[in-house]
Amino acid sequence: MLKQAKEWVIQAGEMSFEKSKQSLDITYKTSHSDLVTKVDKEVEKFLIEKILAHYPDHGIVGEEGTFEKDPDEFDTLWIIDPIDGTINFVHQQVNYVISVAVTHKEKGVFGIIYDPSRDELFWAARGEGAYLNEQRLQNTRLERLEESLICTGLFWNERIEKSKLLEMIYQLPKHCRGIRVYGCAALELAYVAAGRLDAYISLYLNPWDFAAGKMIVEEAGGVITTWEDAPLSYLEAGPLIASNPGLHKQLLSFIQRDL
Ligand code: IPD
Numbered sequence: 001m002l003k004q005a006k007e008w009v010i011q012a013g014e015m016s017f018e019k020s021k022q023s024l025d026i027t028y029k030t031s032h033s034d035l036v037t038k039v040d041k042e043v044e045k046f047l048i049e050k051i052l053a054h055y056p057d058h059g060i061v062g063e064e065g066t067f068e069k070d071p072d073e074f075d076t077l078w079i080i081d082p083i084d085g086t087i088n089f090v091h092q093q094v095n096y097v098i099s100v101a102v103t104h105k106e107k108g109v110f111g112i113i114y115d116p117s118r119d120e121l122f123w124a125a126r127g128e129g130a131y132l133n134e135q136r137l138q139n140t141r142l143e144r145l146e147e148s149l150i151c152t153g154l155f156w157n158e159r160i161e162k163s164k165l166l167e168m169i170y171q172l173p174k175h176c177r178g179i180r181v182y183g184c185a186a187l188e189l190a191y192v193a194a195g196r197l198d199a200y201i202s203l204y205l206n207p208w209d210f211a212a213g214k215m216i217v218e219e220a221g222g223v224i225t226t227w228e229d230a231p232l233s234y235l236e237a238g239p240l241i242a243s244n245p246g247l248h249k250q251l252l253s254f255i256q257r258d259l
């Protein structure tokens with residue numbers, strides 16, 4: 001199943017990359033910054049058709065809602081973000097990915113994140129490790145916050161209202177080496193697994209944004225939890241923090257100190 005899924009995800013990525021040069025037919029969902037293109041919908045449809053043709057008894061949770069049945073009816077679920085980083089896809093045609101995870105009875109089975117513009121396939125299977133193409137991944141072991149490169153999706157999130165939260169965001173760059181914001185949560189989680197980033201912090205992500213990334217971070221030896229240090233459920237949206245085990249505790253106390 002993993003081998004097949006990788007092929008479908010790569011095909012979906014190639015399809016998106018080809019179509020990025022055509023008219024994207026952009027529509028808006030909840031706001032002027034919440035975009036969806038016809039390619040998001042076509043990629044989701046492509047993946048769902050492949051999955052259901054081979055695994056008709058599996059359920060699917062996809063961002064664009066093409067599969068309508070209740071996820072609770074299924075033991076095995078595919079959690080799909082057809083294009084994560086839609087704004088990057090529209091503006092840059094880089095820094096976007098296809099993200100697919102499979103869970104069975106709420107436990108991760110495998111996760112795949114494909115960056116078509118760089119031909120990088122990040123993947124992990126439970127108990128088998130995390131990989132970039134065929135190269136084994138391990139996240140960084142760096143423990144000093146002041147030497148760390150931290151990524152966040154916080155800055156533009158409309159859900160930020162609390163002044164203390166803004167203060168925390170303001171303080172963070174003063175305590176680490178640098179901040180990066182790629183605008184593509186799945187890619188950012190893959191980069192934590194690959195050691196290109198030391199940590200990723202988000203105030204709010206949906207299951208399709210983090211499901212594959214969670215598997216890949218964990219299999220690379222990293223930790224991913226809620227801001228209260230609770231385990232992440234594959235089906236619940238919310239805040240999260242992903243990093244190597246040493247930095248994780250420091251970042252949690254940093255967040256909690258300023259909240
Ligand atoms: C978004 C990206 C972004 C994150 C947002 C997501 P989309 O996903 O992952 O990095 O900060 O919360 O909604 O809409 O491009 O699939």
Ligand code: CA
Nearest residue numbers: 034035063086
């Ligand atoms: Ca979206």
Ligand code: CA
Nearest residue numbers: 081084085209
């Ligand atoms: Ca997303």
Ligand code: CA
Nearest residue numbers: 063081083084
């Ligand atoms: Ca998306």
